[in-house]
Amino acid sequence: MGDSEATLAVHEPGLKHHFDDSAQQFQSSTLGMWVFLVTELMFFGGMFGGYTVYRNMYPDAFASTSHFMNVPIGAINTGVLIFSSFTMVMAVRSAQLGQKKVLIAFLIFTLLLGCLFLTLKYVEYHEKWVDHHIPGPGFQYADTRYFHQAQILFFLYFAMTGMHAIHMIVGVGMLIVLISMAARNRFTQAWYTPVEMIGLYWHFVDIVWIFLFPLLYLIGHTK
Amino acid sequence: MSTYLPFARTEARTNYLNADYGWKSWLFTTDHKRIALLYLFSITAFFFVGGAFAVGMRVNLLTPEGIFAHDTYNKLFTMHGIIMVFFFLVPSIPATLGNFLVPLMIGARDLAFPRINLLSWYLYMIGGAIALTAIVKGGVDTGWTFYAPFSSTYSNTHVILTAIGVFVSGFSSILTGLNFIVTIHTMRAPGMTWGRLPLFVWGHYATSLIQVLGTPVIAITLVLLGLERVLHAGIFDPAVGGDPVLFQHLFWFYSHPAVYIMILPGMAVISEIIPCFSRKALFGYTFVAISSIAIAVLGFLVWGHHLFVAGQSMYASMVFSLLSFLVAIPSAIKVFNWTATMYKGSISYETPMLYAFGFIGLFTIGGLTGLFLATLAIDVHVTDTYFVIAHFHYIMVGGMVMAYLGGIHFWFPKISGRMYPEGWARFAALIVFVGFNLTFFPQFILGYQGMPRRYAHYPPEFQVLNVMSTAGASILAVGYLLPIIYLGWAWRKGPKAPQNPWNAKGLEWEQSPTPPPTYNFETQPVVTEPAYNYSGESEEVGIG
Ligand code: HEM
Ligand SMILES: [Cu+2]
Numbered sequence: 001m002g003d004s005e006a007t008l009a010v011h012e013p014g015l016k017h018h019f020d021d022s023a024q025q026f027q028s029s030t031l032g033m034w035v036f037l038v039t040e041l042m043f044f045g046g047m048f049g050g051y052t053v054y055r056n057m058y059p060d061a062f063a064s065t066s067h068f069m070n071v072p073i074g075a076i077n078t079g080v081l082i083f084s085s086f087t088m089v090m091a092v093r094s095a096q097l098g099q100k101k102v103l104i105a106f107l108i109f110t111l112l113l114g115c116l117f118l119t120l121k122y123v124e125y126h127e128k129w130v131d132h133h134i135p136g137p138g139f140q141y142a143d144t145r146y147f148h149q150a151q152i153l154f155f156l157y158f159a160m161t162g163m164h165a166i167h168m169i170v171g172v173g174m175l176i177v178l179i180s181m182a183a184r185n186r187f188t189q190a191w192y193t194p195v196e197m198i199g200l201y202w203h204f205v206d207i208v209w210i211f212l213f214p215l216l217y218l219i220g221h222t223k
Numbered sequence: 224m225s226t227y228l229p230f231a232r233t234e235a236r237t238n239y240l241n242a243d244y245g246w247k248s249w250l251f252t253t254d255h256k257r258i259a260l261l262y263l264f265s266i267t268a269f270f271f272v273g274g275a276f277a278v279g280m281r282v283n284l285l286t287p288e289g290i291f292a293h294d295t296y297n298k299l300f301t302m303h304g305i306i307m308v309f310f311f312l313v314p315s316i317p318a319t320l321g322n323f324l325v326p327l328m329i330g331a332r333d334l335a336f337p338r339i340n341l342l343s344w345y346l347y348m349i350g351g352a353i354a355l356t357a358i359v360k361g362g363v364d365t366g367w368t369f370y371a372p373f374s375s376t377y378s379n380t381h382v383i384l385t386a387i388g389v390f391v392s393g394f395s396s397i398l399t400g401l402n403f404i405v406t407i408h409t410m411r412a413p414g415m416t417w418g419r420l421p422l423f424v425w426g427h428y429a430t431s432l433i434q435v436l437g438t439p440v441i442a443i444t445l446v447l448l449g450l451e452r453v454l455h456a457g458i459f460d461p462a463v464g465g466d467p468v469l470f471q472h473l474f475w476f477y478s479h480p481a482v483y484i485m486i487l488p489g490m491a492v493i494s495e496i497i498p499c500f501s502r503k504a505l506f507g508y509t510f511v512a513i514s515s516i517a518i519a520v521l522g523f524l525v526w527g528h529h530l531f532v533a534g535q536s537m538y539a540s541m542v543f544s545l546l547s548f549l550v551a552i553p554s555a556i557k558v559f560n561w562t563a564t565m566y567k568g569s570i571s572y573e574t575p576m577l578y579a580f581g582f583i584g585l586f587t588i589g590g591l592t593g594l595f596l597a598t599l600a601i602d603v604h605v606t607d608t609y610f611v612i613a614h615f616h617y618i619m620v621g622g623m624v625m626a627y628l629g630g631i632h633f634w635f636p637k638i639s640g641r642m643y644p645e646g647w648a649r650f651a652a653l654i655v656f657v658g659f660n661l662t663f664f665p666q667f668i669l670g671y672q673g674m675p676r677r678y679a680h681y682p683p684e685f686q687v688l689n690v691m692s693t694a695g696a697s698i699l700a701v702g703y704l705l706p707i708i709y710l711g712w713a714w715r716k717g718p719k720a721p722q723n724p725w726n727a728k729g730l731e732w733e734q735s736p737t738p739p740p741t742y743n744f745e746t747q748p749v750v751t752e753p754a755y756n757y758s759g760e761s762e763e764v765g766i767g
Contacts, residue, residue, distance in 0.1 A: 018333040018742070019410075028335040028409045035401045039439045046443035046473055050458070053469050135456035148463040155456035159447060 014191035026193060033197045037204045040167075044208055047160050051215065054152055061149035063220035065157075068133060070124050074217040077120050081206045084113035092199045095182075095192035103195070104182050110202070111175040114168055121165055134158070157216055164212060167205045174198045238640065238738040253337035254741055259323035260638070261344050266311050266319065267707070269351060273306035274700070281662075281693040287686055289679045296679035297364035298380065304367025309389050310351050312619055313396055313481065316488035317403070317434075318347070320630045321427045323638060325403055327731035327739060328421045330412025330748035335405040343398035350392025357384035366677065368478070371459030371470040375451040383452055386445040393438045393445075396484075400434030403427050412730070414750030421729055421754050422511050426491025429515035433480045433487075433522060441477035444470070468533055475526035483522040485619055486586070487515055489626030490557055493579050496633055497561050498755040499727040500576035501568025505755045507560040514553035521550045531602045540599055547597035554590050558583060573725070574648035578629025581656045585621025589614055592667065607677075610670025616663045628655065628706065635710065636724045637731060640738040641717035647709045655702035661695025728755055 019025040055062050091106035132140035135155040141147045178198055181187065187195060239256045242248075249257060279299045283289040289296065322340065326333055334340050357363060363385045365374040374382050407420070407428050447458065448470070457463035459470045498505045505511060527535055527543030535543075561583055570576070592614040595601050605611065635643050665688040670676075674685050681689065723732040731739075734748040 016337075018331070018335075018337065024409055028405050031408055032336060032401060032405045035404055035435055039397050039401070039435050041439075042436055043439035043443050046440045046476075047447070049473065050447070050469060053466060057466070058464070136454040139456070148457055151456045151463075152458050152465060155450070155454065155458050159450060163443075163446075 014193065022190065029193050029197060033200050037200065040204060044160075044163065047156065047163065048211070048215075051156050051160065054149075054156060055219075058146075058149040058153070059220070061146040062153055064143055064146050065150050065153045066217065066220045068128075068131065069157075069217040070127060071217050073120050073124050074213050077117050078209065078213045080113050080117050080120070081209050084110050084117070085203055085206045087113065088199050088202045092192075092195055095187055095195040096189065098189035100182060100185070100187070103187070104179060107175055107179045107182065107195075111172060111179070114172045114175065118165060118168055118172070121161070121168075128154070128158075160212055160216065164205065164208055167208070171198070171202050171205055174201070236736065237740060238736065239741050240640070240738055242741050251341070253333070253341055255322050255326055255334045255337065255340055256638075256739065258340050258344055259319050259321075262314060262318040262322060262347070265344075265348060265351070266314055269306055269310040270703075272355070273303055273311055274703070276300075276303035276306065277696065278700070281696040283679060284681070284689045285693050287681050287683045291679060293679045294364060297366075297677070298362035300677055301363050301366050302358055305354065305363070305385060305389065307619075308367055308481075308485070309392055310347075310354065312485045312623060314347060314392075314399070315485075315623065315627050316492060316630060317427060317430055317484075318343075318395075318399055320492065320627075320634060321403065321423075321430075321488060322399070324634065324731055325406060325424060325427055326410070327637075327735055327743055328424050328729060329407065329410060329415050330730050330734070330744065330750065331406060331410035332742040332744070334402045335410055336402050339398050340402055343395040343402070346395035346398070347392050350388045350390070350395065352388075353391060354385055354388030357381040357388060360384070368474060369445070369448060369470075370474075371448065371451070371467045372461065372465070375448055375459050375470075376455065383449050386449050390442055390445045393442050396434050397438045400431035400438075403431040404435065407431075412748045412750055415730075416750075418509075419750055419753050420512070422494035422505065422508070422515075423491040425512040426487050426494065426515050429519040430484050430487045430491075432516075432519045433484050436523070437477040437480040437484070440473060441481075444473040444477070447473075468530065468535065471530050471533055472526070475529045476523075479526040479529065480519070480522040482615070482618070483518055485623050487518060489582065489586075489623040490515070492626040492630035492633070493561060493582050494557075495727075495729070496575045496579045496629055497564050498757060499633075499725050500573060500579070501565045501570050502757050503564055503568040503755075504753070504757055505560065506563035506566075507556075508754065510556050511560050514556045517553040518550060521546065521553070525550055525597075528597050528602075531599060532606050544597050544599050548594060551590060551594055554586075558587055558590075572649075573632075574643075574645060574652050575629045575633035577649060577652040577656075578625045578632070581652070581659075582622055582625045582629065585617050585625065585659070589617030589619075589622060592617065605670050607675055608670035609666040609674050609676055612676050613663050613666035613670060616666070621659055621663070625655070625659075628652070631706070631710070633725070634731075635713070636720035637737055637739070639714045639717070640720055641713050642720050642724060643713040643717060644709050647705065651702055651705035651709070654698060654705065658695050658697075658699030658702050662692050662699050663695070665689070665691045665695075728757060 015022050015025055019028070087106050087109045091103055091110060094102040094106055128134055132138055133154050135151045135158065139147075139151050139154070141150045143150070175198065178195060181194065239254055249261065252258060252261075276299050279291070280296070280303065283291045283296055283299070291299065322334070360381055363378070363380045363382055365378050365380070365382055369382070369386065407424060411420075450456075451458050451460075457465040459465045459467050461467055494505060494511060525543055525547045527539055528547045531540050531543075561579075592610070596605065596611065596614060632643060632648055635641070669685055669688050669692075672685070674681055720737055722737045725732070727733075730744075730748050730750065734746075735744050
């Protein structure tokens with residue numbers, strides 16, 4: 001937007017006309033992203049709240065359902081995401097240094113890791129589908145004592161990991177945008193704000209998973 | 224500053240209204256002032272849709288047997304509540320006056336994220352369109368509170384569609400709040416310190432905090448509700464081990480703070496009007512500023528007062544009761560400081576000031592009855608009666624809508640460049656005040672006598688008070704229609720406004736032309752004095 005206007009008034013790359021200078025613009029973008037992440041935190045917070053309530057209400061049913069979580073896949077996915085956070089950091093760093101090729105390489109690397117996560121997630125969901133562990137009319141549960149409670153817990157499992165997966169998909173989409181922007185030489189050492197912002201978002205989504213994995217897969221697993 | 228865009232000074236000055244014409248220049252604008260007007264027109268439309276449902280309810284309640292079927296009546300109060308809360312009152316002042324004025328008041332050229340600002344309006348409109356679709360398809364009957372398991376399991380109306388509408392419009396509210404927070408932090412003009420910010424800006428800052436922290440929670444609550452309605456996994460259904468009270472907790476975790484989204488901006492407007500028409504600095508600036516933040520923070524800790532009879536633990540209720548009393552303190556600080564500002568001021572009675580008087584009186588009644596409700600034993604008697612209805616209408620309609628109208632009149636010259644007819648405006652303000660009290664005061668008595676809310680029929684002994692209430696509502700309707708007519712007229716034909724018709728303080732009046740140019744100021748504004756420096760002292764005044 002307003003590229004022609006902006007160049008009329010200023011020469012700093014990427015500076016919008018309503019800001020005084022790049023420093024102010026960068027400060028605004030960063031603060032905006034952090035505020036957005038706070039809203040995300042509250043969004044997931046609602047579900048973590050519900051999770052806490054039901055876990056305390058039905059600890060036995062919970063222990064029983066956690067046996068059906070695929071811990072190996074969950075663990076691999078945790079590793080994949082932590083690694084992708086690293087590649088994202090490296091992408092930001094290369095943007096900072098103005099290394100276009102390295103930047104694109106790391107962005108693609110991050111993108112692939114994101115896709116790997118989603119693929120593994122799909123495998124897990126498919127497993128649940130085969131086992132009739134998807135809440136709803138087709139739900140079945142081996143231990144009939146816990147039929148209803150287990151269904152609620154699987155509901156939470158799908159709501160929480162599903163919301164997380166949606167955020168991953170959005171992140172993957174934004175990585176594609178970043179890659180194409182980088183390929184079109186849109187970033188300079190002086191202006192690479194989008195890379196930095198998407199980086200923040202990516203780390204946030206990873207951190208949510210770092211909480212989801214132990215809470216949904218590990219707790220009660222040994223009982 | 225070096226990058227400031229110069230403006231050509233021609234004799235017919237270009238301003239944000241005549242800078243560009245055609246529908247594209249409006250629908251694709253990123254100018255915060257034009258977006259404010261887009262919001263103004265759309266929320267006004269929603270206000271009258273919500274009002275139409277209210278008319279239906281009041282007509283039904285003229286007689287004990289009513290005229291509508293029970294199901295229809297359920298839909299009327301639900302759709303009234305949903306439209307009024309989510310599509311009118313939450314965006315009302317922030318998205319219109321706030322959008323228009325926050326950048327002007329802090330000396331910025333626009334909000335930090337102009338395109339996100341436009342996106343927020345589109346989200347609002349899409350959410351509104353979805354909710355209206357649900358209404359046209361037959362409506363919803365869950366109450367604006369969407370309580371489960373009725374909403375998740377039993378209701379056979381368009382719950383999901385409505386919830387999607389509310390969900391989408393929630394993001395417009397989040398984005399407005401995010402934009403304000405960032406703008407207020409990073410875009411203040413030189414000299415505009417936090418201690419010199421107009422209280423309008425402080426109020427909007429506090430509101431934005433709530434929008435950003437609270438709205439995501441209702442969003443996820445509605446997602447869970449929608450999923451449950453599709454899957455019937457039982458998460459909110461007590462019959463299979465789900466917990467309906469959890470829904471209420473999640474709902475009120477947003478919706479109690481949200482009631483402060485619906486009053487803090489009103490307080491923000493009043494804090495501007497009163498010093499101007501008393502020709503005095505606002506008494507206790509620091510206290511009023513901090514009290515906004517205190518309300519925002521405390522507002523997150525009291526949601527349990529909506530669950531006193533929902534099976535919440537007695538000890539939790541006692542804590543929530545105590546915390547609810549505490550919210551009254553910052554609210555009272557504001558009321559005391561406004562009155563202290565007027566003390567020995569040279570008061571004049573222009574329309575905005577009349578609305579401000581109305582606000583103080585009605586908000587006080589609404590707030591004090593809130594304390595009745597926060598008292599456990601009294602609440603058991605009056606919960607789910609018309610007493611609660613009267614309580615929150617005194618605040619939301621008597622407070623917020625009055626402040627909204629007061630603000631619209633106060634800044635009408637700024638927005639339109641024209642003066643409104645003072646005589647008509649005072650007359651309308653009076654009508655609104657009389658109509659409002661006649662509508663809602665009887666409801667306190669009805670509630671106290673035990674008339675429950677949300678029923679289409681009632682015992683005959685309540686009829687007199689109900690007829691009074693309906694009569695008041697028709698007066699109130701006239702009071703709301705009048706401004707539409709004379710403001711619409713004044714927009715085209717009213718006398719041209721000078722830059723600062725009220726001799727008010729503040730960057731928006733003193734340093735920006737009326738109506739403002741697209742980037743608000745012709746030269747970079749610099750602030751050298753505290754807010755509300757009506758006495759002209761150059762010294763910075765401390766606390767008090
Ligand atoms: C002094 C501060 C306030 C206190 C102590 C207070 C207290 C209460 C209490 C205890 C209830 C629950 C009554 C019941 O359901 O039995 C209530 C209901 C309500 N209050 Fe307030 N309130 C205050 C301010 C406000 C404000 C500022 C607003 C709106 C702008 C508001 C809007 C509402 C609404 C909408 C309800 C009813 C919700 C429903 O059930 O549909 N209150 N209030
Ligand atoms: Cu409340």
